[in-house]
Amino acid sequence: MADHQPPAQPSVDPAETTAPIASGQHNGVQGAGQGPQIISTSGQVDVLCGPLINYKHMSGTGTANPTWHGSVLIVTKPGTPTPSLSLHCLGAVPGGIGASNTSDSSSGSRTYEGVKLYEDPGKAFFRFVIDVPFQAYEAQWEYTIASLEPQIFMVPAISQSMRIMFHSCNGFSVGTDVDAWSGPALWNDVLRMHAQRPFHVMIGGGDQIYNDGVRVDGPLKPWTDIHNPRKRRDYPFTEKLREECDEYYFQNYIRWYGTAPFSTANGKIPQLNIWDDHDIIDGFGSYTDHFMKAPVFRGIGGVAHKYYLLFQHHVAPPKSTFTTDAPKTVKGDTEGVVGTDAVQLKDTFVLEETEEDPSYIIGGKPGPYVAEKSRSIYCQLGARIAFAGLDARIERTRHQINYPETYKMIFDTISRELSAAPDVKHLVLLLGVPIAYPRLQWLENILSSPVIAPIRLLNKRFGIAGGLFNKFDGNVDLLDDLDDHYTAHQHKHERKELIHRLQELSKQHSVRVSILGGDVHLAAIGRFFSNPKQQIPAERDYRYMPNIISSAITNKPPPQAVANLLARRNKIHHLDHETDETLLEIFDRDPGRADHANGDAPAKKTADANNATMPSRNYAIIDESHEPGQLAASTLAPADGTVAPATNGATADVSNTLEKKANTRHAIHNGEKDAGTKHPAASGLHRTGLCGTYGLDVTLRVEISPKDREGKTEGYGFSVPALDAKGHAQQGTHW
Template sequence: MATPIATSHTDEINGVQGVGQGPQVISTSQSLEVIVGPLLNYRRMSNEQSGSPIWHGSVLIVTTPGQQNPKLTLSPAGAVDPSAEKASFNGVESRLFNGEKLYEDPDKAFWRFLIDVPFQQFESWWKYDIEGLAYVEEAKEDKPRAFAIPSISQSMRILFHSCNGFSVGTDVDAWSGPALWNDVLRMHEQKPFHVMLGGGDQIYNDGVRVDGPLKPWTAIGNPHKRREFPFGEKMRADCDEYYFKNYVRWYGQKPFSTANGQIPQVNIWDDHDIIDGFGSYTDRFMRCAVFRGIGGVAHKYYLLFQHHMAPPKSTFTTDAKHTKDLAVGGTADPVQIKDTFVMTGDMDDPSYMIGSKPGPYVEERSRSIYCQLGKHIAFCGIDARTERTRHQINYPDTYKMIFDRLNKEFSTNKDLKHLVLLLGVPIAYPRLQWLENILSSPIIGPIKFLNKRFGFAGGLFNQFDGSVDLLDDLDDHYTAHQHKHERRDLVHMLQTFSKTHSARVTILGGDVHLAAVGRFYSNPKLGIAPEKDHRYMPNVVSSAITNKPPPQAVANLLAKRNKIHHLDHDTDETLLEIFDRDPGHGDKTNSASNSATNGAATNGDIKKKTADANHATMPSRNYAIICESNAIPTASSSAPPPAAAAAPSTNGEAAPAQTSTPPDRKANMRKPIHVGEQGAGTEHPAANGLRPTGLCGAYGLDVTIRVEISPSDREGHTDGYGFSIPALEV
């Protein structure tokens, strides 16, 4: 309960400067009234002079206004492996962390706890508890939460997901809601994830134009009037309320909310975090006031909910046009900061790589991410939405900044053997230029005219700029014709980086609502084995964890377009044929979570997902697991090493795997080309997703794509497809 107070808030909360006086209320409740949360984020590792690396993260809660100085207690909670010998925390005790207020207005407040823990010699659990936490909705219960971090000598076990929401018009109940998060939690219970990487579209805000405050604007038929429509303070406030409530609804919904409190997140964003197709419509239309306005509102809540960062002081409206300069230090709109507190001087975490200038439509600077995921894996997430236009994904200066940082980090830390690069959209993916040509050709003109006059083929055209609705999705692709030069340059920069530092690059991509595995590799005529090939870069495509997949015909068409493409004279690319059968079919399953006795559908209940000839694309909801393929067994290990594991060498490191034979010039490169790809699919040792395979050398990775068996199964049981990635031996 909050009551008015006579004196205003100071502009300094917990030693951090703020702008605005806040809502002038103070809570008289005996408990901490929480609307949504806690949300757990991973931020970075740091190596202290004492020699013990430190794990840094944050916890976010959203409360009613007027709360005072919330506190969080963080405690060691034992070893992940209960049989681990000498699992002592060496005097590490419970610690108390104070909350920092990021933002407060008359309806809500955002509080952040910056937490840190030392890595141990063993994989460890850490419990956190927020003092007096009580949910505004009485039906919710507060329980102590815990998260796991790897040992000082391990890399992190990674969960990768994307497209965590539903497109407008989807029958959510028919798709059992966010069912696959139940499967994520089952896998996490058996073997914990240390981090989950969100590849974009963590939330779908498209409803803002269908049943939200943009509905009257969307309904305007005249394109000129729609472009000139103002984005005043009333519309901004209505959109602000819509985005906030949509975040609360989605981030407070189980089982996703349960995962949010147990598995630390690292996120980049994509168009649906703003609105469908943002950045890929025509430039003249993208620069209209409404797009500029919702870009600012979406960015505000993206920072708060997904990055636990203070937002800008105010965002663009046509009532206060000077706010367009906020990204370069402009003055805050006094209307927006009335009865509102916004933290200022929030120091950017060193894991962020901030663009040198604002984006063209989101008038803020891009926010790419670098952090270390344990001993041997580095992570880079490129913000490929803030700077995006129809003809550009990122500024050249942004690429330079990112690769300068990568070169610096890998030159300094020789323990790093692998770079996991996160892009919102796949980069090794079948070309669809022929479809782009058809949809943008003159033959579409008469149909477009009939659509404008009589509504003919209404589902084919979007209600923003009148273009073919599918075209903005195709324009998003790296393989779109207008992005092909930028795509090639990025791959060449990655090849140079990989060769310079003898580091394998694995690319993660989402967006396309199906699963696939693309690979770049040296042209077979060069006679280079993949283990020694700096051009070998797999692209794990995992999408969507929640949204419905495309029709089977689309997946089959993409598989037919799975040609051997030539990026340049020395580099080829194609999809790996990893899907040996549909999920849930066959006499043998490797699913750790698939059990008919636990409610999974039986084979007779499962509809066929792909054509018999399609082994390259899987139109079914999915997520991916990435982890080191070599976990050196110890006397305390709870599970024996798999039969395929490489034997440890005398110095305790796993022996390198045997180098594959260079691929034959006439070989079908859609098939496995090295030992880690042999048997790729449901029979591969990595398909289970729980035990290291021991394949691909000391620093190889195992990849598992967990694919939904039946959308009618509300428990979200999955089947696994696996392959392994070799370390680079240059």
Template structure:
């Protein structure tokens, strides 16, 4: 049978696992054998890649499978590429442990045919879908792509390698956000994306199974500065800007800009190296489209240009960040049928399909699909659900597709998310102990309503008039809707005045889910360009131990891994506004003191500020599998896994440690090194926020600040009834 883009070859006669277009087995192959097969087959000219993604796990008794994909972008007119894959044995063998049963020489090689997702006259996107058996040990896999050569002539360094957890292991992850530079930033002064060097060092020390991108994996804001929207941005009259069309010519130019910006950034080292060996899990945020998308005034967000670039950005978000086929067409004013969603996506424009192939395939099973299109993008939202190994579940909420200044997500989208969570948790039959919830922005964070009040006061109207007539305070106002430039960032926050009710309802539903299923929820949030740790918890007057407190949810705030941090004055001001807030009579929230010292002794903030760190950073999350270690910061569990002495000593307020895992939080905590899996209760999470020490250090050296998150032990969860 001849392979086609929609029906790849299958030569082994085996039933395909979920997401595996073609997985064939041949004779055993050594690493050198893989390389030799690559040398025999030349001529695959690659523009970008490989990029590896994690999709999900099948954790049934037999078989248990890891599902992922690998993407390359090539020049057009090439034959169907292949990928050769083999297991190179247990990770423990890398350190000389020969006591495992792994036998490198007996592992078979698999050959996977590429499936073409998209092709136009300039480029082709190919996906290799991979389904691997989970072993009793943590396994390293390696792959090559025969004939692979970079179109630029760059040297190819293969085989590429990645690691999957054992069948009984939870995944070790790193979390990052804001992976790019704002248009007013000098990348050289920050040594570019240097912190990815530290990610790779930690990965070499103890491999990450996935890297979670919390949004802004790329900054596309340059489209209005040096790109095709510059002339539009420079139109002075706001009515003329709103009325400007988004015709086919402008769509093509924007399409080219977004594609080339992805290629440039995803090919930039050391991020490029991480892309090929640490599987990605991503959601998008505004900079993946353009700064502030969704949070400007409604009449401006509905203008043709914003709706047009929303469609173009979604196209390349699908391809580069999720390895799925894009919509067949995106919004243009030349084709009215694209201006309304049909079956959840933009209508078909035949001109956009000229000399173009777009794969049509079923929706990915990891998606939690919205029920109706977003207000400014002719697409339905796509949130993510997947298992991160044996005991951790993950949900990444698409909080951008449906966003307006007055909402983050539609009510029926929340219903779909919680329905999926409940069904998956019940089906897991008590295995899931932690839920990692990914949001684009923090949700346990100081209120900045006082700043909103200033920016929306009548005084700003006077300043805006002076700006229009005389250019006074020119950099203070954005060129899109004429509002204060920081107002869209404030409106993005869950703690913004406009989102107050939605935020509270969401948190209460999370609490109910946590209590019903006895699952500890930990929230990831980025966007704010500094590091912090927020927490929700039961009002201390209720005297609920944290290990039994379904209201206790830590919000790990980690950003930016690449973009510049705010000035220390801003971080100190936010720290001063850190109050103990009352969500309701039973739930309090505040930031916890985490930063016991300045990173590497380099001053980043005021000495009294222990809660906000204005320095580039990322986070590491590792499940505790060795509960007992020597040292005062450790605490053990008994044979039944019930905490012994887990509670901290009667905290007087939420700024003090609420449980043993928060005691000695900071550089002295066991988790600070970013790799340790001991200390704490068995099954708790060790978290390290790794903070850049010195600006401009090309090695990206960091200092770690650690803390622990205990599992939840609710006496009678409904799911177990």
């Protein structure tokens, strides 16, 4: 197996592989905007990183001939000749949907020319925009670039929704013993599961890379070491510092995205990503406003945004980023976006994108600390699942997550698209940070209270309790994480309004909303639902929204005591008079302990009383419960033995109505019954047939032991019913 340690990647020396040719003149700076003007002496495609494959969107939904759209990215040495990509269909996935119907499997090979997105004297980025037709069967497509090993990805059948893998926190916090945690071992489990039943898309929920080391062993260390907060706040972000940070972020991406087995998955499973703070730096956006406006924060925000667009979205970056010694970048253009700096463009080429991919929802104005516009996503994932991902970092401050006008753009887009796609039964919404989660306001109050002031003074003067306070604004280090949460007191109103808008969207379009969240380094399942007093079955409850919390796939989990504390705080909260929320008690046992004798069992991860939070690395799988077109009754009957008639094709089995005093931390519908290791969805490999024709199966794959470099996991499952809003309305129940 490949070494898990990120391989050393020295900076590229163009002189070793390239030769100069004539430079152009632009904006008074030699070679500005024209690229490094060098050519490769090898005449070959010298790849530094990749290939990375992304899913973008599907067109022709609702027609007989829809099309899958995606992109592939490679990073090369500068001066590399323009590469091409060849693509052809290998036929049906063995054992996949429609595998017996492959009469139209002969697809001719097609070739795509690479488009250069960016080039400077150290590297070049090439994008291949690809598209393939959906077939009557689940198809294998193979692509090849130059001398790179061919890669195969899977596209669902025309009648099939995509099988989703969801992950977050794919990196290590500063100071973590990477070897003790077996590196990114869980990606081995992802690849094993993919080999048995392929994933069609992997959704990155943020922190796909950890760039925090820039302040520890990178160019921001001298800045971090300044003790005076005012001097640190006013420290300039010069062009020289920008170049150093640019090189650090690039090399960190090359190192991490080239580390197996993560790098292997990057070429086989199409990605769909939204970023979070560690993609920039820990806590970005959640420190005090005056400090977030410091030149260094504005500068690294721009540099991180540049490589986020290139590596994670395959999109050309802005031509320049903020520096304090370039007036145009400080003042920006008429819209507030960073202006063009001729010095930054010296020997550099940046593609001017003529149009955005239709999946993007671009914010109307720049963020307060990153002078660029937010980039949220809406697309359809096959036949019956839609996806929306909110960019909750560009516009974030300590007191807001997204602008009101951005929410309006996003909800207007989703509503319009759902109106045009009546076959969609589920909306999967990515927020990055959990939203149905235990309250920690009591801890916020303690950390923000006057009792902390004497400790802060001792820290400032003598360094006492150094681990408690962050190096940026001097506040308690944990506060930026708490301020990130939707459940933080300052986000309370925004959170409530967001849930209400989702409820209205669900009700209007009769679509079930399921929310993805990461960030917190443990696994859990939160749910919103109608107060039991209203006697509304979950299958007909537009307020029922599960929050699938999967984090981290690579970073180490919090201590057992933290997870147990969160579980003890798992109360039944009331969002309003009609809506309750709580975590589902899904963890019936710790992973791996049932397969060992007592003396040989893995160490316990949770207290016996904790069935709601799991401090162990994990990722999630989301898949349809049924084969396309299959009508199957649930294998689980309601607790009272009755089976209600199916309505509108949405549910083949409807649970009994909740008792008014039901313990909603336990199952509230048939798909949640026996949630955990005994649930039919726990394996993540077999469709359960639960929750009606259009139900979803959800699996949390949880690491058994961090010492296992193969990353073996145990599964915990539950199922999500589609929404039968019409059936509920016909019963005359009050909404």
